[in-house]
Amino acid sequence: MYVVCSKHLEEAIDEFIEVYEQPPDLYELETITFTEWTAPTCCHFCDMNPKYLIV
Ligand SMILES: [Zn+2]
Known part of the structure; x- marks a missing residue:
């Protein structure tokens, strides 16, 4: 993820x-809500605010 x-x-x-070895599902963080998971505050590769969740 x-x-x-x-x-x-x-x-x-x-x-x-x-x-x-399979294509990911892609979600925009703004469009989804989480109950027990808080989205990380920065991108996996840099310090920017994240925009997408890839699972
Ligand atoms: Zn980034």
Whole structure:
């Protein structure tokens, strides 16, 4: 699972496919709500606010 900014979206998808050998599901963080999970405050690759969740 990756939480990334829009700049690192493609990089995260590539890495996901490499690790899990299947295409990820992609969600916009703004459009989903979590009950028991709080989204990380920064991108997996940099310090920007994350925009997408890749699972
Ligand atoms: Zn980033």
